[in-house]
Amino acid sequence: xxxxxxxxxxxxxxxxxxxxxxxxxxxxxxxxxxxxxxxxxxxxxxxxxxxxxxxxxxxxxxxxxxxxxxxxxxxxxxxxxxxxxxxxxxxxxxxxxxxxxxxxxxxxxxxxxxxxxxxxxxxxxxxxxxxxxxxxxxxxxxxxxxxxxxxxxxxxxxxxxxxxxxxxxxxxxxxxxxxxxxxxxxxxxxxxxxxxxxxxxxxxxxxxxxxxxxxxxxxxxxxxxxxxxxxxxxxxxxxxxx
Ligand code: GLP
Numbered sequence: 001x002x003x004x005x006x007x008x009x010x011x012x013x014x015x016x017x018x019x020x021x022x023x024x025x026x027x028x029x030x031x032x033x034x035x036x037x038x039x040x041x042x043x044x045x046x047x048x049x050x051x052x053x054x055x056x057x058x059x060x061x062x063x064x065x066x067x068x069x070x071x072x073x074x075x076x077x078x079x080x081x082x083x084x085x086x087x088x089x090x091x092x093x094x095x096x097x098x099x100x101x102x103x104x105x106x107x108x109x110x111x112x113x114x115x116x117x118x119x120x121x122x123x124x125x126x127x128x129x130x131x132x133x134x135x136x137x138x139x140x141x142x143x144x145x146x147x148x149x150x151x152x153x154x155x156x157x158x159x160x161x162x163x164x165x166x167x168x169x170x171x172x173x174x175x176x177x178x179x180x181x182x183x184x185x186x187x188x189x190x191x192x193x194x195x196x197x198x199x200x201x202x203x204x205x206x207x208x209x210x211x212x213x214x215x216x217x218x219x220x221x222x223x224x225x226x227x228x229x230x231x232x233x234x235x236x237x238x239x240x241x242x
Contacts, residue, residue: 002224002229002231003229003231004238004241005231005232005233006234006238007232007233007234008235010234012234013196013198013232013233014042014046015046017040017194017232018043018046018050020194020230021047021127024126024192025047025056025061027126029060031063032061032062032064032125032127032129033064033065033127033128033129034129035065035128035129035131035139036065036067036080036084037131039131039132039196039198040196044088047092048091048092058093058094059093059094059095061098062100062123063089063100064101064119064123064125065080065084065100065101066130066138066140066182067102067180067182068101068103068104068179070109070176070178070179071104071176078168080101080104081101084099100116100119102151109153110153112180113150113151113152113153116151117150117151117186120151120186124189124190125189125190126191126192127190127191127192127193128187128194129196130187131195131196132195132205132209133160133205134163134202134204134205135157135160136205136209136218136219136221137157137160137220138195138220138223139181139183139187140156140160140181141183141184142154142155142156142157142219143216143218143219144216146184147185147216147222148184149183150182150185150186151180151183152180154178154179154180154181155177156178161175187222188223188225188226192228192229193223193228194230195220195230196233197232197233197237198233199236200237200239202236203238204240206237206238206240206241207240207241208220208221209221209223210224210231211240211241
């Protein structure tokens with residue numbers, strides 16, 4: 001079931017997202033599923049500000065990230081490991097051992113997928129933060145990804161490579177071709193989903209996710225089957241919902 005909030009701008013969208021996150025952080029041992037991309041950055045800024053001003057502690061918090069590029073060393077400036085540390089973890093009191101991100105630089109990537117999924121299965125995510133790709137991907141589950149998928153290796157869709165080239169000096173050939181991602185079934189196990197999308201280039205994906213058929217053509221449409229999904233949008237991303 002979708003609860004949809006259409007906000008005036010990104011700042012408001014981030015405040016609304018933080019309001020939902022805040023309730024989860026009140027739990028004793030929160031387990032957070034986190035995402036990269038530009039969409040959750042405002043939420044992360046608010047989590048940091050709240051940690052600084054109100055002293056909200058992350059010492060008992062465990063996190064799992066959705067995905068990671070294959071082939072980038074952890075310290076690469078575009079690895080999701082670096083992104084998460086720079087945009088969130090380095091500014092909180094979360095112990096490093098409580099942070100889980102798929103190792104895109106593992107010697108055996110298949111084995112890494114199995115390890116990650118097994119670890120993830122030992123927990124229940126209280127919340128999974130999501131962005132959405134312009135092609136409807138969540139995590140790196142591209143169109144065609146199986147609804148039954150767990151953590152796996154995936155090839156990035158052409159559209160995603162184009163979208164993400166902006167982080168690689170605009171050069172599509174610098175974008176890693178593959179990634180490790182939680183699967184759609186892994187994501188669906190979360191108690192609550194919080195999806196943030198802003199901008200006109202997300203309008204089609206948001207429409208297909210909510211109003212389109214349940215179809216692997218739009219991986220995010222699987223969320224139609226989840227009982228607790230909050231979708232936070234700006235007017236542009238919501239423009240096709242009518
Ligand atoms: C990336 C990530 C996704 C993210 C998406 C949208 O490819 N793997 O998890 O949701 O892009 O990114 P943005 O929020 O920057 O639009």
